[in-house]
Amino acid sequence: MVIIKDICKSFNGKRVLNSINLDFCDGEILTIVGKSGVGKSVLLKLVVGLIDSDSGSVNVDSILLDKNTVYNIRKKIGFVFQSSALIESLSVEENIGLALRYIYNLDDDTIKRKVIETIRMVKLDEKVASMYPSNLSGGMLKRAAIARAIILKPKYIFYDEPTTGLDPIVARAIEELILSLNNKLNTTSIIVTHDINSAVGISDRIAMLSKGKITFSGTVGDFNKTENQYVKEFKAAYFLKQEK
Amino acid sequence: MVNALDLEIILMILSLFPNKFLYFLNNIGGIYYTLFHSMFKKHGIFKKTNLIINEVIEIGIGSIGVVSIASILGGLIAVFLIQDRLGSYIPEYFIIEAVAKSVIIELGALGASIALVGRAGTRITAEISTMKVSEEIDALKTMAIDPYDYIVFPKMIASFISYPILIVYSQFLFIFGAMIYIVFIHGFGIQSFLFGIRESFKMIEFAQSMVKGIVFGAISTSISCYFGLSASKGAKGVGEATTTAVVYSVISIFLADFMIIKIFSIW
Numbered sequence: 282m283v284i285i286k287d288i289c290k291s292f293n294g295k296r297v298l299n300s301i302n303l304d305f306c307d308g309e310i311l312t313i314v315g316k317s318g319v320g321k322s323v324l325l326k327l328v329v330g331l332i333d334s335d336s337g338s339v340n341v342d343s344i345l346l347d348k349n350t351v352y353n354i355r356k357k358i359g360f361v362f363q364s365s366a367l368i369e370s371l372s373v374e375e376n377i378g379l380a381l382r383y384i385y386n387l388d389d390d391t392i393k394r395k396v397i398e399t400i401r402m403v404k405l406d407e408k409v410a411s412m413y414p415s416n417l418s419g420g421m422l423k424r425a426a427i428a429r430a431i432i433l434k435p436k437y438i439f440y441d442e443p444t445t446g447l448d449p450i451v452a453r454a455i456e457e458l459i460l461s462l463n464n465k466l467n468t469t470s471i472i473v474t475h476d477i478n479s480a481v482g483i484s485d486r487i488a489m490l491s492k493g494k495i496t497f498s499g500t501v502g503d504f505n506k507t508e509n510q511y512v513k514e515f516k517a518a519y520f521l522k523q524e525k
Numbered sequence: 526m527v528n529a530l531d532l533e534i535i536l537m538i539l540s541l542f543p544n545k546f547l548y549f550l551n552n553i554g555g556i557y558y559t560l561f562h563s564m565f566k567k568h569g570i571f572k573k574t575n576l577i578i579n580e581v582i583e584i585g586i587g588s589i590g591v592v593s594i595a596s597i598l599g600g601l602i603a604v605f606l607i608q609d610r611l612g613s614y615i616p617e618y619f620i621i622e623a624v625a626k627s628v629i630i631e632l633g634a635l636g637a638s639i640a641l642v643g644r645a646g647t648r649i650t651a652e653i654s655t656m657k658v659s660e661e662i663d664a665l666k667t668m669a670i671d672p673y674d675y676i677v678f679p680k681m682i683a684s685f686i687s688y689p690i691l692i693v694y695s696q697f698l699f700i701f702g703a704m705i706y707i708v709f710i711h712g713f714g715i716q717s718f719l720f721g722i723r724e725s726f727k728m729i730e731f732a733q734s735m736v737k738g739i740v741f742g743a744i745s746t747s748i749s750c751y752f753g754l755s756a757s758k759g760a761k762g763v764g765e766a767t768t769t770a771v772v773y774s775v776i777s778i779f780l781a782d783f784m785i786i787k788i789f790s791i792w
Contacts (some may be wrong), residue, residue, distance in 0.1 A: 331663050352669045360667035366660035380668040383675060386572060429668070 288337035299493035312472040312480040315490035321473040359430030363442040365422040367414040374410040377429045403428045420451035440472045477519045560747035563677035576679035584645040585687030595640045596695040600702020621721030624703045633696030634737040642774045646749040650770040653753025654763040677750045688742030733789045745774045
């Protein structure tokens, strides 16, 4: 379980996160929704120690995140970046097997076997393994990034805007993949998105981040019928955009 | 020695630009951190053999062209200037000795290192800063891979190997350039030229150039990596990081050069 307690973060004097309290429960799919620039990605990056908070604490499985524990905590977390962030100079196979080679010192045959296994799991063609990220489409990049995140069978997978920039068909396929991986690997998935349809479609729980605070947290059912002002405004703006 | 008044004047000048001074201090701290954090960590050097070989190819072999051209031309220019300005006052033997000494002690190491900053240093900063802005560095961190270990360490080792070798190569080509002028243009005997070179060679001066190679390699690579890792977002950030790295590298190499010469002058 991940427990975020009283996290605050400012950039250039502007408070982005203001005393955030949130738990990620084991096995659930939690989606954090909110407007662009509200600090959703910052919150995810704080939990893996990519950004330091100004105050507050993060506990991952009862271990306090700090400079001494951050590398061990990261081994429990897979992170899928919005930009996919595959290493451009490495092939897809090398990207996916990177942690196995440099953290777990596995031999080449074992790495290859595990990489192919993972590539199949994310429904990528095996031919993609030898290709370089610059030759992949958006959907393939996202699948490769997911493969890299899950190869160590992490307990938690963080997805930063996993469907942004993808066409609706590929976006739905990625959502289905997230759902199936969550069931197959029995992981806890935390998704950051501003796509309400996606959030409602795959989440167990939705949290709304606005004005630096968690203004709503509840099940999909609660989210659909809530009278929360922030949720209603966000939904109205989202569906208005969809209609246009 | 700096007396109290000098120190007061220096501090007064620095206080006029407090932000610039703090930025400079912050960078110096960052460069030291990059150097020591990458080098004095527990490394699995054998599992990084491929990465180190790749970097030797990029930094060392990739820079042979620019070092060759700069060194041959440098040798030609050095001997031409000495011959042109002093040729009528000193015997030709001394011209050869002057060229050989200046190449072994100074020009070979400095020339090769500045060429390497331009070729390899800029590549390192541009590569790392692009990785930084495209979140590849963050991706490494989330996989529990330390970028100082995976990216900086192989480049440092490759620099320790490449810089001294390229400096020897540069010294050879500097002298070759000088020989082209003295033997083929000026008509001095090749045997006499080689005798002059042999006579003026001192092991301690050659050792000094090797020390410079290692120190300049460490300076240039740690500065290039530091500014790459601290690049801000966007193409502008990549450009700024590369420019600043070159400026810091060149100034630091000249400073280190002066200090090494001072230290070796004790012997």
